[in-house]
Amino acid sequence: MKFYDCETAPSPRRVRMFLAEKGISVETVQVDLGNQEQHSEAFGKINPFHSVPALELDNGVVLNTSVGICHYIEAAHPEPALIGADPMKRGQIMDLDARIEQEGFLAVGEAFRNRAKSFKNNALVGPHQHAQIPELITRGKLRTQQFMHWLDQLLEHNEFIAGSDISIADITAKWIKVEPEEEQVHLNRWFSEINSRPSAKV
Protein backbone atom coordinates (compact mmCIF):
# COMPACT_ATOMS: atom_id res chain seq x y z
CA MET A 1 0.00 0.00 0.00
CA LYS A 2 1.40 3.42 -0.95
CA PHE A 3 -0.03 6.79 0.07
CA TYR A 4 0.46 9.78 -2.24
CA ASP A 5 0.47 12.80 0.01
CA CYS A 6 1.47 16.46 0.09
CA GLU A 7 2.29 17.78 3.55
CA THR A 8 1.47 21.37 2.68
CA ALA A 9 -1.93 20.67 1.00
CA PRO A 10 -5.18 20.52 2.97
CA SER A 11 -6.91 17.61 1.19
CA PRO A 12 -4.59 14.75 2.21
CA ARG A 13 -4.69 15.83 5.85
CA ARG A 14 -8.11 14.24 6.30
CA VAL A 15 -6.63 10.87 5.37
CA ARG A 16 -3.51 11.42 7.52
CA MET A 17 -5.70 12.12 10.58
CA PHE A 18 -7.84 9.07 9.80
CA LEU A 19 -4.74 6.86 9.55
CA ALA A 20 -3.31 8.33 12.77
CA GLU A 21 -6.55 7.64 14.70
CA LYS A 22 -6.43 4.05 13.39
CA GLY A 23 -2.78 3.75 14.45
CA ILE A 24 -1.73 2.72 10.95
CA SER A 25 1.46 3.81 9.20
CA VAL A 26 1.70 3.53 5.45
CA GLU A 27 4.55 3.98 2.99
CA THR A 28 4.15 7.61 1.93
CA VAL A 29 5.29 9.44 -1.19
CA GLN A 30 5.31 13.26 -1.16
CA VAL A 31 3.94 14.81 -4.36
CA ASP A 32 5.37 18.31 -4.85
CA LEU A 33 2.28 20.38 -5.65
CA GLY A 34 4.36 23.58 -5.42
CA ASN A 35 6.22 22.39 -8.53
CA GLN A 36 3.05 21.01 -10.21
CA GLU A 37 4.30 17.43 -9.88
CA GLN A 38 0.66 16.22 -9.78
CA HIS A 39 0.32 17.28 -13.44
CA SER A 40 3.31 15.19 -14.58
CA GLU A 41 2.81 12.32 -16.99
CA ALA A 42 4.32 9.93 -14.45
CA PHE A 43 1.83 10.87 -11.72
CA GLY A 44 -1.05 10.83 -14.22
CA LYS A 45 -0.32 7.15 -14.76
CA ILE A 46 -0.79 6.56 -11.04
CA ASN A 47 -3.82 8.85 -10.61
CA PRO A 48 -5.52 10.04 -13.83
CA PHE A 49 -7.30 12.74 -11.79
CA HIS A 50 -3.88 14.35 -11.09
CA SER A 51 -4.79 14.99 -7.45
CA VAL A 52 -3.75 14.04 -3.93
CA PRO A 53 -4.59 12.20 -1.76
CA ALA A 54 -4.33 8.90 -3.63
CA LEU A 55 -3.87 5.44 -2.15
CA GLU A 56 -2.33 2.68 -4.25
CA LEU A 57 -3.34 -0.77 -3.04
CA ASP A 58 -1.04 -3.79 -3.30
CA ASN A 59 -2.97 -5.08 -6.34
CA GLY A 60 -2.40 -1.80 -8.20
CA VAL A 61 -5.90 -0.32 -7.73
CA VAL A 62 -5.72 3.39 -6.91
CA LEU A 63 -8.31 5.17 -4.76
CA ASN A 64 -8.41 8.90 -5.35
CA THR A 65 -10.82 10.72 -3.03
CA SER A 66 -10.35 11.24 0.71
CA VAL A 67 -13.85 9.76 1.27
CA GLY A 68 -13.13 6.59 -0.73
CA ILE A 69 -9.74 6.13 0.95
CA CYS A 70 -11.22 6.49 4.46
CA HIS A 71 -13.97 3.95 3.69
CA TYR A 72 -11.38 1.49 2.37
CA ILE A 73 -9.29 1.85 5.53
CA GLU A 74 -12.37 1.49 7.76
CA ALA A 75 -13.39 -1.77 6.09
CA ALA A 76 -9.84 -3.18 5.99
CA HIS A 77 -9.01 -2.13 9.58
CA PRO A 78 -12.28 -1.94 11.51
CA GLU A 79 -10.72 -1.13 14.92
CA PRO A 80 -11.07 1.46 16.35
CA ALA A 81 -14.26 2.15 14.39
CA LEU A 82 -14.36 5.66 12.91
CA ILE A 83 -17.42 5.14 10.64
CA GLY A 84 -19.56 3.21 13.13
CA ALA A 85 -19.11 -0.15 14.83
CA ASP A 86 -22.77 -1.07 14.18
CA PRO A 87 -25.38 -0.16 11.53
CA MET A 88 -27.04 2.56 13.62
CA LYS A 89 -23.76 4.32 14.40
CA ARG A 90 -22.67 4.06 10.75
CA GLY A 91 -25.92 5.73 9.70
CA GLN A 92 -25.66 8.47 12.32
CA ILE A 93 -22.01 9.19 11.54
CA MET A 94 -22.62 9.32 7.78
CA ASP A 95 -25.62 11.64 8.37
CA LEU A 96 -23.37 14.05 10.26
CA ASP A 97 -20.40 13.68 7.94
CA ALA A 98 -22.62 14.46 4.93
CA ARG A 99 -23.96 17.56 6.66
CA ILE A 100 -20.46 18.76 7.60
CA GLU A 101 -19.26 18.29 4.01
CA GLN A 102 -22.31 19.98 2.47
CA GLU A 103 -22.78 22.82 4.91
CA GLY A 104 -19.29 23.33 6.30
CA PHE A 105 -16.66 22.19 3.84
CA LEU A 106 -18.44 23.55 0.76
CA ALA A 107 -19.23 26.86 2.49
CA VAL A 108 -15.63 27.48 3.53
CA GLY A 109 -14.39 26.45 0.09
CA GLU A 110 -16.90 28.77 -1.62
CA ALA A 111 -15.75 31.80 0.39
CA PHE A 112 -12.05 31.00 -0.03
CA ARG A 113 -11.78 29.89 -3.65
CA ASN A 114 -13.86 32.77 -4.99
CA ARG A 115 -11.61 35.28 -3.19
CA ALA A 116 -8.02 33.99 -3.33
CA LYS A 117 -5.97 35.40 -6.22
CA SER A 118 -4.31 32.05 -6.80
CA PHE A 119 -7.70 30.51 -7.66
CA LYS A 120 -8.70 33.22 -10.16
CA ASN A 121 -9.89 30.83 -12.88
CA ASN A 122 -10.06 27.78 -10.68
CA ALA A 123 -12.93 28.52 -8.30
CA LEU A 124 -14.02 24.88 -8.07
CA VAL A 125 -12.07 21.78 -7.12
CA GLY A 126 -11.49 19.60 -10.18
CA PRO A 127 -9.83 19.62 -13.58
CA HIS A 128 -12.05 22.29 -15.22
CA GLN A 129 -11.56 26.05 -15.11
CA HIS A 130 -14.35 28.11 -13.59
CA ALA A 131 -14.22 31.87 -13.00
CA GLN A 132 -14.63 33.33 -9.53
CA ILE A 133 -18.07 34.73 -8.59
CA PRO A 134 -17.75 37.55 -6.01
CA GLU A 135 -21.27 36.99 -4.58
CA LEU A 136 -20.14 33.56 -3.44
CA ILE A 137 -17.60 35.09 -1.06
CA THR A 138 -20.42 36.71 0.93
CA ARG A 139 -22.66 33.65 0.68
CA GLY A 140 -19.85 31.31 1.70
CA LYS A 141 -19.06 33.41 4.80
CA LEU A 142 -22.72 33.51 5.84
CA ARG A 143 -23.10 29.76 5.36
CA THR A 144 -19.94 29.18 7.39
CA GLN A 145 -21.39 31.19 10.29
CA GLN A 146 -24.65 29.20 10.09
CA PHE A 147 -22.67 25.96 10.08
CA MET A 148 -20.55 26.94 13.10
CA HIS A 149 -23.68 27.91 15.03
CA TRP A 150 -25.27 24.51 14.30
CA LEU A 151 -22.10 22.65 15.30
CA ASP A 152 -21.77 24.62 18.54
CA GLN A 153 -25.33 23.68 19.52
CA LEU A 154 -24.77 20.03 18.64
CA LEU A 155 -21.63 19.91 20.80
CA GLU A 156 -23.51 21.15 23.85
CA HIS A 157 -24.83 17.61 24.24
CA ASN A 158 -22.14 15.47 22.59
CA GLU A 159 -18.52 15.09 23.66
CA PHE A 160 -17.58 14.30 20.07
CA ILE A 161 -19.72 15.15 17.05
CA ALA A 162 -21.48 11.78 16.82
CA GLY A 163 -21.49 10.98 20.57
CA SER A 164 -18.96 9.70 23.08
CA ASP A 165 -16.32 8.53 20.59
CA ILE A 166 -14.30 10.26 17.90
CA SER A 167 -15.42 9.49 14.33
CA ILE A 168 -14.80 10.57 10.75
CA ALA A 169 -17.30 13.40 11.38
CA ASP A 170 -14.84 14.99 13.84
CA ILE A 171 -11.98 14.50 11.40
CA THR A 172 -13.96 16.16 8.58
CA ALA A 173 -14.96 19.08 10.84
CA LYS A 174 -11.41 19.58 12.17
CA TRP A 175 -10.07 19.35 8.61
CA ILE A 176 -12.20 22.36 7.58
CA LYS A 177 -10.09 24.48 9.95
CA VAL A 178 -12.53 27.20 10.90
CA GLU A 179 -11.81 29.22 14.02
CA PRO A 180 -14.79 29.33 16.42
CA GLU A 181 -16.09 32.61 17.85
CA GLU A 182 -15.19 33.24 21.50
CA GLU A 183 -18.81 32.79 22.67
CA GLN A 184 -19.15 29.38 20.98
CA VAL A 185 -18.09 27.63 24.16
CA HIS A 186 -19.00 24.09 23.11
CA LEU A 187 -17.20 24.40 19.82
CA ASN A 188 -14.17 25.84 21.62
CA ARG A 189 -14.16 22.99 24.12
CA TRP A 190 -14.32 20.45 21.27
CA PHE A 191 -11.56 22.23 19.33
CA SER A 192 -9.19 22.13 22.32
CA GLU A 193 -9.89 18.44 22.78
CA ILE A 194 -9.36 17.58 19.09
CA ASN A 195 -6.24 19.74 18.87
CA SER A 196 -4.68 17.98 21.85
CA ARG A 197 -4.80 14.58 20.11
CA PRO A 198 -1.66 13.26 18.38
CA SER A 199 -3.69 12.93 15.14
CA ALA A 200 -4.10 16.73 15.00
CA LYS A 201 -0.34 17.09 14.48
CA VAL A 202 -0.06 15.00 11.31
Place this chain on the structure above:
Amino acid sequence: MKFYDCETAPSPRRVRMFLAEKGISVETVQVDLGNQEQHSEAFGKINPFHSVPALELDNGVVLNTSVGICHYIEAAHPEPALIGADPMKRGQIMDLDARIEQEGFLAVGEAFRNRAKSFKNNALVGPHQHAQIPELITRGKLRTQQFMHWLDQLLEHNEFIAGSDISIADITAKWIKVEPEEEQVHLNRWFSEINSRPSAKV
Protein backbone atom coordinates in the same frame (compact mmCIF):
# COMPACT_ATOMS: atom_id res chain seq x y z
CA MET B 1 -38.54 0.84 11.26
CA LYS B 2 -40.55 3.63 9.64
CA PHE B 3 -39.64 5.48 6.44
CA TYR B 4 -40.79 9.10 6.00
CA ASP B 5 -41.15 9.59 2.29
CA CYS B 6 -42.75 11.90 -0.27
CA GLU B 7 -43.52 10.24 -3.58
CA THR B 8 -43.41 13.48 -5.55
CA ALA B 9 -40.06 14.74 -4.11
CA PRO B 10 -36.70 13.81 -5.63
CA SER B 11 -34.63 13.34 -2.45
CA PRO B 12 -36.35 10.26 -0.98
CA ARG B 13 -36.19 8.44 -4.34
CA ARG B 14 -32.52 7.62 -3.79
CA VAL B 15 -33.47 5.69 -0.64
CA ARG B 16 -36.48 4.03 -2.33
CA MET B 17 -34.23 2.75 -5.13
CA PHE B 18 -31.66 1.54 -2.60
CA LEU B 19 -34.36 -0.34 -0.64
CA ALA B 20 -35.79 -1.82 -3.86
CA GLU B 21 -32.35 -3.11 -4.97
CA LYS B 22 -31.95 -4.70 -1.52
CA GLY B 23 -35.41 -6.25 -1.81
CA ILE B 24 -36.52 -4.69 1.48
CA SER B 25 -39.96 -3.25 2.18
CA VAL B 26 -40.42 -0.85 5.04
CA GLU B 27 -43.45 0.72 6.66
CA THR B 28 -43.75 4.04 4.85
CA VAL B 29 -45.39 7.33 5.84
CA GLN B 30 -46.06 9.92 3.14
CA VAL B 31 -45.20 13.48 4.21
CA ASP B 32 -47.26 15.99 2.21
CA LEU B 33 -44.61 18.52 1.09
CA GLY B 34 -47.19 20.21 -1.17
CA ASN B 35 -49.03 21.26 1.98
CA GLN B 36 -45.81 22.01 3.92
CA GLU B 37 -46.40 19.12 6.30
CA GLN B 38 -42.63 18.82 6.82
CA HIS B 39 -42.72 22.17 8.64
CA SER B 40 -45.39 21.03 11.12
CA GLU B 41 -44.57 20.83 14.82
CA ALA B 42 -45.49 17.13 14.79
CA PHE B 43 -43.01 16.30 12.04
CA GLY B 44 -40.33 18.50 13.63
CA LYS B 45 -40.48 16.21 16.67
CA ILE B 46 -39.64 13.27 14.40
CA ASN B 47 -37.02 15.06 12.28
CA PRO B 48 -35.78 18.42 13.60
CA PHE B 49 -34.35 19.16 10.15
CA HIS B 50 -37.92 19.21 8.74
CA SER B 51 -36.87 17.24 5.66
CA VAL B 52 -37.50 13.94 3.92
CA PRO B 53 -36.21 11.28 3.61
CA ALA B 54 -36.04 10.27 7.28
CA LEU B 55 -35.78 6.76 8.70
CA GLU B 56 -36.99 6.09 12.24
CA LEU B 57 -35.33 3.01 13.72
CA ASP B 58 -37.10 0.72 16.19
CA ASN B 59 -35.19 2.28 19.11
CA GLY B 60 -36.45 5.77 18.16
CA VAL B 61 -33.22 7.05 16.55
CA VAL B 62 -33.97 9.00 13.37
CA LEU B 63 -31.56 9.15 10.42
CA ASN B 64 -32.14 12.15 8.20
CA THR B 65 -29.91 12.20 5.12
CA SER B 66 -30.20 9.85 2.16
CA VAL B 67 -26.48 9.03 2.53
CA GLY B 68 -26.78 8.11 6.22
CA ILE B 69 -29.91 6.05 5.61
CA CYS B 70 -28.28 4.07 2.77
CA HIS B 71 -25.20 3.32 4.91
CA TYR B 72 -27.42 2.13 7.75
CA ILE B 73 -29.32 -0.21 5.40
CA GLU B 74 -26.08 -1.49 3.85
CA ALA B 75 -24.63 -2.41 7.26
CA ALA B 76 -27.90 -3.91 8.57
CA HIS B 77 -28.64 -5.85 5.35
CA PRO B 78 -25.31 -6.52 3.63
CA GLU B 79 -26.74 -8.62 0.74
CA PRO B 80 -26.75 -7.78 -2.11
CA ALA B 81 -23.85 -5.39 -1.44
CA LEU B 82 -24.45 -1.90 -2.85
CA ILE B 83 -21.53 -0.14 -1.09
CA GLY B 84 -18.92 -2.86 -1.65
CA ALA B 85 -18.67 -6.46 -0.46
CA ASP B 86 -14.96 -6.02 0.39
CA PRO B 87 -12.74 -3.09 1.44
CA MET B 88 -11.42 -2.41 -2.08
CA LYS B 89 -14.90 -2.27 -3.64
CA ARG B 90 -16.17 -0.09 -0.79
CA GLY B 91 -13.32 2.36 -1.45
CA GLN B 92 -13.87 2.38 -5.21
CA ILE B 93 -17.63 2.80 -4.91
CA MET B 94 -17.32 5.63 -2.37
CA ASP B 95 -14.72 7.33 -4.64
CA LEU B 96 -17.20 7.30 -7.51
CA ASP B 97 -20.23 8.16 -5.40
CA ALA B 98 -18.40 11.20 -3.97
CA ARG B 99 -17.49 12.36 -7.48
CA ILE B 100 -21.06 11.91 -8.73
CA GLU B 101 -22.41 13.91 -5.78
CA GLN B 102 -19.82 16.69 -6.09
CA GLU B 103 -19.67 17.00 -9.85
CA GLY B 104 -23.10 15.78 -10.94
CA PHE B 105 -25.66 16.28 -8.22
CA LEU B 106 -24.36 19.69 -7.11
CA ALA B 107 -24.03 20.89 -10.73
CA VAL B 108 -27.60 19.97 -11.64
CA GLY B 109 -28.89 21.46 -8.39
CA GLU B 110 -26.97 24.68 -8.98
CA ALA B 111 -28.47 25.17 -12.48
CA PHE B 112 -31.98 24.26 -11.34
CA ARG B 113 -32.32 26.00 -7.99
CA ASN B 114 -30.88 29.30 -9.22
CA ARG B 115 -33.40 29.39 -12.07
CA ALA B 116 -36.71 27.95 -10.81
CA LYS B 117 -39.16 30.61 -9.60
CA SER B 118 -40.28 28.41 -6.72
CA PHE B 119 -36.73 28.53 -5.26
CA LYS B 120 -36.39 32.33 -5.48
CA ASN B 121 -35.00 32.79 -1.95
CA ASN B 122 -34.13 29.19 -1.38
CA ALA B 123 -31.27 28.53 -3.79
CA LEU B 124 -29.57 26.04 -1.48
CA VAL B 125 -30.89 22.89 0.16
CA GLY B 126 -31.31 23.42 3.91
CA PRO B 127 -33.17 25.54 6.43
CA HIS B 128 -31.57 28.91 5.54
CA GLN B 129 -32.70 31.36 2.88
CA HIS B 130 -30.20 32.19 0.13
CA ALA B 131 -30.93 34.36 -2.92
CA GLN B 132 -30.53 33.00 -6.43
CA ILE B 133 -27.33 33.93 -8.32
CA PRO B 134 -27.95 34.00 -12.11
CA GLU B 135 -24.29 33.21 -12.99
CA LEU B 136 -24.73 29.84 -11.29
CA ILE B 137 -27.32 28.78 -13.89
CA THR B 138 -24.69 28.98 -16.64
CA ARG B 139 -21.98 27.45 -14.46
CA GLY B 140 -24.26 24.64 -13.36
CA LYS B 141 -25.17 23.77 -16.95
CA LEU B 142 -21.52 23.73 -18.02
CA ARG B 143 -20.52 21.54 -15.06
CA THR B 144 -23.39 19.17 -15.86
CA GLN B 145 -22.08 18.77 -19.44
CA GLN B 146 -18.56 18.10 -18.13
CA PHE B 147 -19.95 15.53 -15.71
CA MET B 148 -21.98 13.72 -18.39
CA HIS B 149 -18.94 13.57 -20.66
CA TRP B 150 -16.84 12.01 -17.86
CA LEU B 151 -19.57 9.47 -17.04
CA ASP B 152 -20.01 8.51 -20.71
CA GLN B 153 -16.28 7.78 -20.98
CA LEU B 154 -16.26 5.78 -17.74
CA LEU B 155 -19.18 3.65 -18.97
CA GLU B 156 -17.32 2.71 -22.14
CA HIS B 157 -15.39 0.20 -20.02
CA ASN B 158 -17.79 -0.59 -17.16
CA GLU B 159 -21.20 -2.22 -17.38
CA PHE B 160 -22.25 -0.40 -14.23
CA ILE B 161 -20.50 2.67 -12.83
CA ALA B 162 -18.22 0.79 -10.43
CA GLY B 163 -17.81 -2.39 -12.51
CA SER B 164 -19.90 -5.47 -13.22
CA ASP B 165 -22.47 -4.98 -10.44
CA ILE B 166 -24.93 -2.24 -9.63
CA SER B 167 -23.96 -0.05 -6.63
CA ILE B 168 -25.00 3.09 -4.80
CA ALA B 169 -22.98 5.02 -7.41
CA ASP B 170 -25.49 3.97 -10.11
CA ILE B 171 -28.39 4.86 -7.84
CA THR B 172 -26.94 8.33 -7.14
CA ALA B 173 -26.30 8.93 -10.86
CA LYS B 174 -29.77 7.72 -11.90
CA TRP B 175 -31.30 9.83 -9.15
CA ILE B 176 -29.80 12.99 -10.67
CA LYS B 177 -32.06 12.43 -13.69
CA VAL B 178 -30.07 14.06 -16.46
CA GLU B 179 -30.90 13.14 -20.04
CA PRO B 180 -27.82 12.04 -22.02
CA GLU B 181 -26.99 13.53 -25.43
CA GLU B 182 -27.73 11.25 -28.38
CA GLU B 183 -24.02 10.75 -29.17
CA GLN B 184 -23.23 9.64 -25.60
CA VAL B 185 -23.72 6.01 -26.53
CA HIS B 186 -22.29 4.46 -23.36
CA LEU B 187 -24.37 6.67 -21.13
CA ASN B 188 -27.47 5.90 -23.20
CA ARG B 189 -26.80 2.16 -22.96
CA TRP B 190 -26.42 2.43 -19.17
CA PHE B 191 -29.58 4.57 -18.85
CA SER B 192 -31.67 1.98 -20.73
CA GLU B 193 -30.32 -0.76 -18.51
CA ILE B 194 -30.95 1.14 -15.28
CA ASN B 195 -34.42 2.25 -16.42
CA SER B 196 -35.44 -1.33 -17.17
CA ARG B 197 -34.85 -2.42 -13.54
CA PRO B 198 -37.85 -2.63 -11.18
CA SER B 199 -36.02 -0.25 -8.79
CA ALA B 200 -36.28 2.52 -11.41
CA LYS B 201 -40.07 2.52 -11.03
CA VAL B 202 -40.21 3.25 -7.28
